[in-house]
Amino acid sequence: MAELTLDAVTKVFQEGDGSEVVAVDDVNIDIGDGEFLVLVGPSGCGKSTTLRMIAGLETISSGEIRLGGSRLNEKQPAERDIAMVFQSYALYPHMTVRQNMSFGLEESTDLDDDTIRETVTDAATTMGIENLLDRKPGELSGGQQQRVALGRAIVRDPEVFLMDEPLSNLDAKLRAGMRTEIQRLQEDLDVTTVYVTHDQTEAMTMGDRIAVLDDGELMQVGSPLELYHRPANQFVAGFIGDPSMNFFDVSHEGGTLVGDGFEYPLSSDVASDLGETTDCVLGVRPEDVSLVESATDAHDFRTTVEVVEPMGNENNVYLSFGDEPSDEEPDQRFVATVGGLRRVERDSTVVARIPEDSVHLFDAATGDALHNRVLEEDVETQATIN
Amino acid sequence: MRNPLSIIRRRWSDSDDVRTDGGTAAERTPFLQRESVRSAPFWLPPFLLVALFVYGAILWNIVLSLTDFTGLGEPDYTNLDFENYVVAFTGGTPSWSDLSVEPIWNSLGNTVALMVGFTVFCLVLGLLLAILVDQEIRFENTFRTVYLLPMSLSFVVTAKFWLYMYNVETGLVNIVITSLGFGPVEIVQNPDLKLAAVAFALVWQFSGYAMIVYLAGLRAIPTSHFEAARVDGASTYRLYRRVVLPQLRTATVSALVVLTVFALKAFDFLFSMYSGYQPGPSADILATRMVREAYANSNWAYGSAIAVVLFVMALFIVAPYIYSQYRRGAL
Numbered sequence: 001m002a003e004l005t006l007d008a009v010t011k012v013f014q015e016g017d018g019s020e021v022v023a024v025d026d027v028n029i030d031i032g033d034g035e036f037l038v039l040v041g042p043s044g045c046g047k048s049t050t051l052r053m054i055a056g057l058e059t060i061s062s063g064e065i066r067l068g069g070s071r072l073n074e075k076q077p078a079e080r081d082i083a084m085v086f087q088s089y090a091l092y093p094h095m096t097v098r099q100n101m102s103f104g105l106e107e108s109t110d111l112d113d114d115t116i117r118e119t120v121t122d123a124a125t126t127m128g129i130e131n132l133l134d135r136k137p138g139e140l141s142g143g144q145q146q147r148v149a150l151g152r153a154i155v156r157d158p159e160v161f162l163m164d165e166p167l168s169n170l171d172a173k174l175r176a177g178m179r180t181e182i183q184r185l186q187e188d189l190d191v192t193t194v195y196v197t198h199d200q201t202e203a204m205t206m207g208d209r210i211a212v213l214d215d216g217e218l219m220q221v222g223s224p225l226e227l228y229h230r231p232a233n234q235f236v237a238g239f240i241g242d243p244s245m246n247f248f249d250v251s252h253e254g255g256t257l258v259g260d261g262f263e264y265p266l267s268s269d270v271a272s273d274l275g276e277t278t279d280c281v282l283g284v285r286p287e288d289v290s291l292v293e294s295a296t297d298a299h300d301f302r303t304t305v306e307v308v309e310p311m312g313n314e315n316n317v318y319l320s321f322g323d324e325p326s327d328e329e330p331d332q333r334f335v336a337t338v339g340g341l342r343r344v345e346r347d348s349t350v351v352a353r354i355p356e357d358s359v360h361l362f363d364a365a366t367g368d369a370l371h372n373r374v375l376e377e378d379v380e381t382q383a384t385i386n
Numbered sequence: 387m388r389n390p391l392s393i394i395r396r397r398w399s400d401s402d403d404v405r406t407d408g409g410t411a412a413e414r415t416p417f418l419q420r421e422s423v424r425s426a427p428f429w430l431p432p433f434l435l436v437a438l439f440v441y442g443a444i445l446w447n448i449v450l451s452l453t454d455f456t457g458l459g460e461p462d463y464t465n466l467d468f469e470n471y472v473v474a475f476t477g478g479t480p481s482w483s484d485l486s487v488e489p490i491w492n493s494l495g496n497t498v499a500l501m502v503g504f505t506v507f508c509l510v511l512g513l514l515l516a517i518l519v520d521q522e523i524r525f526e527n528t529f530r531t532v533y534l535l536p537m538s539l540s541f542v543v544t545a546k547f548w549l550y551m552y553n554v555e556t557g558l559v560n561i562v563i564t565s566l567g568f569g570p571v572e573i574v575q576n577p578d579l580k581l582a583a584v585a586f587a588l589v590w591q592f593s594g595y596a597m598i599v600y601l602a603g604l605r606a607i608p609t610s611h612f613e614a615a616r617v618d619g620a621s622t623y624r625l626y627r628r629v630v631l632p633q634l635r636t637a638t639v640s641a642l643v644v645l646t647v648f649a650l651k652a653f654d655f656l657f658s659m660y661s662g663y664q665p666g667p668s669a670d671i672l673a674t675r676m677v678r679e680a681y682a683n684s685n686w687a688y689g690s691a692i693a694v695v696l697f698v699m700a701l702f703i704v705a706p707y708i709y710s711q712y713r714r715g716a717l
Binding site: 055077 | 617633
């Protein structure tokens with residue numbers, strides 16, 4: 001069984017001047033057999049370092065990595081039964097595609113030449129590159145090289161696939177196609193996969209589960225929907241979703257949130273979630289903000305349209321509180337996503353409704369989530385069963 | 387070599403302007419307006435100088451090798467033959483001398499031995515040094531400089547320096563040999579060791595150069611190739627053997643050409659080491675033989691013939707390299 005366990009894994013780099021940098025700080029993740037886990041986070045968050053520790057390309061400062069119950073820490077990369085796809089593909093330029101794909105089998109197994117030949121041809125057929133086998137990497141397009149790199153990994157039939165931002169060198173169209181393909185491939189092969197990306201769209205669409213890292217620390221692990229609807233903290237809430245969740249700095253004064261230019265009354269249920277906390281952050285996703293005809297509710301606000309970004313299927317409308325367009329940069333700007341057919345004029349005054357059901361509240365000091373949005377039942381179950 | 391050749395080729399490539407169908411009168415650029423003509427002030431002077439002093443001199447030398455020119459006086463160009471080459475390879479008494487002349491086989495053999503031995507050892511040592519220096523060691527720059535420094539010395543300095551090192555009583559090499567229990571050994575004048583001693587000193591001087599070339603080659607290989615190979619299960623030896631070395635082919639070829647040409651030119655080293663061009667038969671190379679024939683024996687034509695043999699050898703080494711560079715579009 002290929003369950004991969006990261007147990008309190010920490011990586012400390014020694015700087016030249018003797019100081020220490022903690023790249024990965026006490027990360028605990030259990031990755032089930034055949035699961036597709038996406039490690040996501042901004043640049044420098046330690047996700048690649050984590051992956052490289054699993055691969056054995058970096059030593060583990062403390063903690064333990066186990067594969068199927070056996071400790072990996074001291075094992076050489078060759079002994080770990082893993083295959084890795086690199087961001088730059090790392091195809092050997094002097095070898096043909098066939099030689100590139102055979103290399104791992106020749107080095108790590110005792111298979112005879114005929115078996116290797118057959119296995120490589122099979123894997124190449126799976127990847128649709130059987131007609132490229134005699135070419136050298138330099139003669140291939142980016143997408144073809146990507147396929148070869150994947151083929152080189154699957155041909156070894158490893159316990160674990162590690163992928164380090166494998167799609168970041170492709171153009172947008174190709175990337176979307178390969179995304180689906182990798183996903184399908186992983187499902188067919190049913191091999192435990194750890195996939196590193198900084199792209200939250202890739203994380204959302206591909207992963208069975210997502211682990212969000214920031215500054216070396218694990219922020220949250222969960223299914224895509226769980227992370228989207230039930231973020232553990234403000235970082236996860238802001239990182240997952242595009243456009244990002246809107247955040248307002250507010251203070252809680254007796255059941256009402258007082259922000260810069262607006263007041264937001266809370267029901268007693270929500271207010272009780274806040275407890276004693278006074279400094280908090282109000283979060284709401286752009287698609288939950290709706291533009292209505294007139295202000296009828298305490299959660300409706302008169303706003304001015306600053307910018308409209310038409311996306312075709314939808315418009316991203318940038319709003320600021322108040323009904324007078326001004327030349328000054330507004331203190332508080334937020335985004336609402338509305339249907340693409342709806343016309344919204346710049347500088348016009350609209351009423352934005354921020355429904356209480358959809359707000360998230362975070363502790364301003366720690367960033368921890370104090371209250372998450374109310375979910376309809378089916379979404380709720382989906383978000384929790386995963 | 388690169389400069390004059392590229393000039394010539396540029397001249398040739400201009401002929402691409404000429405249309406095979408002859409074009410029409412109206413389309414033809416006036417002679418004085420052509421780019422090649424208008425840029426003549428820039429390319430013509432160096433072109434003529436190189437043509438005269440490099441290729442002219444080579445041609446003249448070839449012609450001279452076909453005469454019977456010896457001693458004082460003027461060469462006689464009326465009676466050209468290949469006698470000198472026949473003598474050079476078979477020996478015998480040439481028409482221009484009463485004495486029989488030694489063939490060049492001995493010095494040719496020494497030249498090839500020095501060339502091959504020196505180049506191979508230099509490359510191997512340079513590669514090993516480069517791999518070691520590439521291991522993210524401390525004081526990398528210092529090591530690099532230390533290894534490269536001997537190359538900045540002139541042959542004269544290296545020769546005199548190694549003369550001290552090899553000295554039978556006070557030389558460091560002999561002190562080491564003695565301390566290992568093999569007794570002091572005469573090296574510089576020992577017919578069995580001479581050529582090896584020369585090659586060793588040259589390796590000392592030039593392995594740093596091979597190291598730099600290889601280091602540049604190693605640095606050009608992405609780290610991910612090393613990592614991919616390790617994940618693929620290759621041992622360190624197999625990794626270098628199968629992934630790294632094949633990618634160092636260009637570096638090897640460049641270093642090989644430069645080092646071989648250096649070995650062919652080892653004349654000044656031998657000249658300084660043996661204070662003249664009489665290193666004795668066991669260390670005699672074509673260059674010393676050539677100078678000896680020309681300047682000690684005044685057999686000018688015969689010396690020229692040896693020079694041509696040396697030139698052809700150099701051509702055989704350099705030409706494939708330049709051709710491959712040209713095909714890859716590097717020139």
